[in-house]
Amino acid sequence: MNLKTNKINSANVIASGTIALKDLENKIVKIATRLSKTLKIDGFRKGKVPLALVRSRYQDNIKQDAQREAIQDMLQAALKELNIAAQQVIGDPIITKFNENTDDIDVEIKISLIPEINLDNIEQCIPEVKLPKITQKDIDARAEDIAKREAPLINAAKTKKLENGDSAVFDFEGFVDNKAFEGGKAENFELVIGSGQFIPGFEDSMLGMKAGEEKDIKVTFPENYQAKHLAGKEAVFKIKLHTIKVRDKVELNDDLAKKFMPQNPEATLKDFMAEVEKQLQFEAKTRLYNEELKEKLVENFLKNLVFDLPDLIVEQEMDLLFRNSLGTLNAEELKAIQESVEKAREKRESFRDDAQKSVRVTFIVDSLAKQKGIVVQDNEVFQTLYYEAMMMGKNPEEVIEYYKNNNLFPAIKMAMIEDRVLHHLLDSKIDSGKKPDSKSETVQKSKKTTKKKDVE
Incomplete structure (x- = not known):
């Protein structure tokens, strides 16, 4: 040979x-x-x-x-x-x-070949981190908001006008073309006004009503409404408001702290307020990272960490970006690409720069993860997908099966590793010297569910 x-x-x-x-x-x-x-x-x-x-x-x-x-x-x-x-x-x-x-x-x-990356100057890539200051006013407002959400509902005075945040108990019946439709009627239905549970315009039209008042409101179902026979149709709802409920006042004290922190039977109001402050600090840090600093950090990676890229991996990324772009094209653009090899080649080539950046960042993150000992276990990927599916109202098992069948788990795991690596680097630059605890005790919040009708 x-x-x-x-x-x-x-x-x-x-x-x-x-x-x-x-x-x-x-x-x-x-x-x-x-x-x-x-x-x-x-x-x-x-x-x-x-x-x-x-x-x-x-x-x-x-x-x-x-x-x-x-x-x-x-x-x-x-x-x-x-x-x-x-x-x-x-x-x-x-x-x-x-x-x-x-x-x-x-x-x-x-x-x-796996590229050789020099991480000796990685500290120079990390932007300065200045966390927003959490004021006592912020802490008090959040604590009162948490307490208010848990306060019992009481009937408001008959003279009160319905406002956002109030709970309304009412009857309604909907008509399209003067005909009642299935699922458009309910009695003594309870709805938090401003929750967005009903179609756009419905809750806003109820504002200002008083207990005992009747009213006809006009709304239009969204074009993409789930019930196709109602999508895009104008409707009239006849409403009778029975009762307006508001949250009773709750005093912030040690008893309330024990209720919200059941894992600590000796909890005091001071403990509760400290926990609220931790939550606010973590939320502020997360917003700062996600909206500004992570992007700056990645930009600094691309600017300062220069190394050779494996051509085959870049070509694979270009293929992926090209395929994903086809679903965003209109019929005319897609037809032009399907009928012309040259146009298809030009379109694919337009993703080279993005592909190179993506591959470069992936290798940097992978090297940093190995250096820092940052890993994501398979069960963590499952838990993340399960939680997100639940939040979107989808069947978690079906979502997980879809990701399995389409070999998308590695991409999800890499995204989670990247997030952890970037957070780790940014945490190392927090100027206060005290890092917000992402694993701090969570103030317990009860959630109430409301039955939904066709009108929602």
């Missing part, structure tokens, strides 16, 4: 050479011999099938196996010549040339 290696840069290698047909023939004989000892063919005992018959019947498969072995030999020889460990290879090497000649086969293989 004639072999020539060309290390283009630290992340890309091209190995080229020739495979002599006589060497390929030797491999074919060895493979056919192995097969002859295991094949079962009618008229022959196991292990006694003639070699000529095996080669004749399975010649295409045997030839392909022999070629794969020869290419693998070339690949291993190239890595050995360049002193590259197999673990450094990333992705599957690509055969860029395979020309069969009279006496040999010209072969060229492109190999991608």
Whole structure:
């Protein structure tokens, strides 16, 4: 085997050479011999099938196996010549040339390697972190809001006008084209005004009503409404408001603290307020990171950490971005790409810069995660998907099955690792010297559910 290696840069290698047909023939004989000892063919005992018959019947498969072995030999020889460990290879090497000649086969293989990244100056990439100050006014307002949500509902005075945040008990019946529709009627229905539980315009139209008042309101169902026979239709709802309920006042004291912190039977109001402050600090930090600092940190990565990228991985990312973009095109754009190879190539090429940035960040994050010992377990990915599915009102098992079937788990895990790495780096620069505890006690909040009708 004639072999020539060309290390283009630290992340890309091209190995080229020739495979002599006589060497390929030797491999074919060895493979056919192995097969002859295991094949079962009618008229022959196991292990006694003639070699000529095996080669004749399975010649295409045997030839392909022999070629794969020869290419693998070339690949291993190239890595050995360049002193590259197999673990450094990333992705599957690509055969860029395979020309069969009279006496040999010209072969060229492109190999991608895990890039070498110098993280010595990573501290210079981390932006300054100044957390917003949490004031006593903020703490008091949050504590009162938490207490208010847990306060019992009481009937308001008859003179009170309905406001956002009030709970209304009322009867309603909806009509489209002067005809009542199924699911559009209820009695003594309880609704928190401003919750957005009903279609747009419904709750706003009730504002200002008093207990005992009746009113007709006009609304339009959204075009994408779940009940197709109502989508986009104008409707009139006849409403009778029976009662307005408001939250009773709750005093902030030690008893309230014990209620909200059942895990601490000795909790005091001071403990409760300290817990509220921790929550506000964590929320403020999370907003700052997500809305500003994580983006700055990634920009600094791209600007300051320069290294060679494996071409094959960049090409794979371009393919992914290109495929994902097709779903966003209008019919005319999609048709143009489908009918023109050149336009399809141009569209794909337009994603090269984004693909390079994405691949670069992924390798940086992966290196940092290994350096810092940051990992995400598979069960954490399952828990995240389960929780998000629940929040979106979807079946968690179906969502998880979808991610499994489409091999999306690695992408979710990588996104979670990236988030943890970026948070870890930013936490190291918090100027207060005291990091908000993301695992602080959670003030317990009860949630009440309300039955939904077709009108929602």
